[in-house]
Amino acid sequence: MPSHLFSPFTLRGIEFKNRIVVSPMCQYSSVDGFANDWHLVNLGSRAVGGAGLVLSEAAAISPEGRITPHDLGIWSDEHVAGLKRITDFLTANGAVPGIQLAHAGRKASHNRPWEGGKGISPTEPGGWQTVAPSAVAFAETSPVPAALDEEGIQKIRADFREATHRALLAGFVVAEIHAAHGYLLHQFLSPISNQRTDQYGGSFDNRVRLLLDIVADVRAIWPADYPLFVRISATDWAEGGWTPDESVALSALLKDQGVDLIDCSSGGTVPRPTIPLGPGYQVPFAERIKRETGMPTGAVGLITTAEQAEAILAAGQADLILLARESLRDPYFPLHAAHTLGEDIPWPVQYERAKKV
Numbered sequence: 001m002p003s004h005l006f007s008p009f010t011l012r013g014i015e016f017k018n019r020i021v022v023s024p025m026c027q028y029s030s031v032d033g034f035a036n037d038w039h040l041v042n043l044g045s046r047a048v049g050g051a052g053l054v055l056s057e058a059a060a061i062s063p064e065g066r067i068t069p070h071d072l073g074i075w076s077d078e079h080v081a082g083l084k085r086i087t088d089f090l091t092a093n094g095a096v097p098g099i100q101l102a103h104a105g106r107k108a109s110h111n112r113p114w115e116g117g118k119g120i121s122p123t124e125p126g127g128w129q130t131v132a133p134s135a136v137a138f139a140e141t142s143p144v145p146a147a148l149d150e151e152g153i154q155k156i157r158a159d160f161r162e163a164t165h166r167a168l169l170a171g172f173v174v175a176e177i178h179a180a181h182g183y184l185l186h187q188f189l190s191p192i193s194n195q196r197t198d199q200y201g202g203s204f205d206n207r208v209r210l211l212l213d214i215v216a217d218v219r220a221i222w223p224a225d226y227p228l229f230v231r232i233s234a235t236d237w238a239e240g241g242w243t244p245d246e247s248v249a250l251s252a253l254l255k256d257q258g259v260d261l262i263d264c265s266s267g268g269t270v271p272r273p274t275i276p277l278g279p280g281y282q283v284p285f286a287e288r289i290k291r292e293t294g295m296p297t298g299a300v301g302l303i304t305t306a307e308q309a310e311a312i313l314a315a316g317q318a319d320l321i322l323l324a325r326e327s328l329r330d331p332y333f334p335l336h337a338a339h340t341l342g343e344d345i346p347w348p349v350q351y352e353r354a355k356k357v
């Protein structure tokens with residue numbers, strides 16, 4: 001019996017050769033948002049390793065949308081050439097190239113994890129004024145954001161539109177809107193970070209409004225045969241926060257708007273939530289959204305073995321498997337997983353003499 005993990009999957013006009021996706025992972029290794037050799041080798045080696053879809057790290061749609069001064073960016077036409085070099089390589093090596101479009105909102109203007117990951121105030125070198133739905137800081141050590149006014153919100157929409165045009169020029173085939181992990185669009189979804197009293201705050205319909213507007217904008221630009229994903233945090237794991245029920249209701253709306261897959265993560269709104277961490281702990285969210293809305297889903301989070309990934313797909317809990325840390329540990333995970341599952345998949349011709357049979 002052929003495995004589920006190595007069966008192709010089609011969304012719109014695009015076929016993924018298998019179900020293995022490299023999950024977005026910030027590298028904090030850019031200068032002024034530009035992709036460089038690190039990004040090419042990092043993402044490129046995972047295409048060589050056999051992933052069906054390689055998603056870029058969060059690419060900031062504006063300079064102030066960066067988590068750190070070193071984030072990848074797509075706010076300037078000048079960013080396109082460096083990204084195109086990467087998508088050309090991914091495509092030539094059998095992976096579908098995808099990009100995650102992001103704005104960090106109140107979690108912007110921080111230093112890098114290996115520099116302590118602390119907030120940088122606008123008056124310190126490298127810092128800038130952050131923006132968010134409400135002037136509520138993430139944590140005691142985070143900068144206090146300025147609440148976006150209507151003009152600011154329209155600028156965010158325009159930045160997403162322009163970034164989408166550039167992503168297309170850069171050769172990406174999948175676009176993923178980052179609405180998870182407590183970043184800007186998730187900040188609008190969650191009542192903890194969104195305390196607005198206008199048409200963007202309060203009721204569920206108001207809190208999802210900006211994300212739906214941006215999805216409509218992006219979908220109108222992104223070609224009809226190219227898939228559009230949205231990454232959500234299915235729960236805030238916090239009292240008074242965004243809930244799994246709301247995630248199901250949002251996913252149904254996103255499906256109607258032409259989103260093709262929900263990438264189901266969790267958390268990020270509050271600093272230290274209690275999370276029942278364990279293998280595949282977020283898979284039930286992907287399963288529930290898929291079952292209750294009919295929307296294809298991606299499962300992510302502590303998925304580390306071929307057998308585990310295969311079991312998730314075989315049980316119909318998700319359509320794609322996203323790997324983050326396991327993909328860092330083993331860029332060749334798909335080649336190894338095929339061997340484990342008894343699949344004979346082509347290896348890069350340059351590597352054929354090393355293939356296990």
Ligand SMILES: Cc1cc2nc3c(=O)[nH]c(=O)nc-3n(C[C@H](O)[C@H](O)[C@H](O)COP(=O)(O)O)c2cc1C
Pocket residue numbers: 023024025026027056057058100178180181231265300301302303322323324325326
């Ligand atoms: C180094 C690193 C950087 C990350 N950067 C991003 C990112 O840019 N966008 C995103 O949505 N998630 C990001 N994540 C989260 C991962 O995509 C993934 O959801 C999470 O690590 C859980 O999956 P895992 O258990 O396979 O690592 C990052 C994770 C790591 C380890």
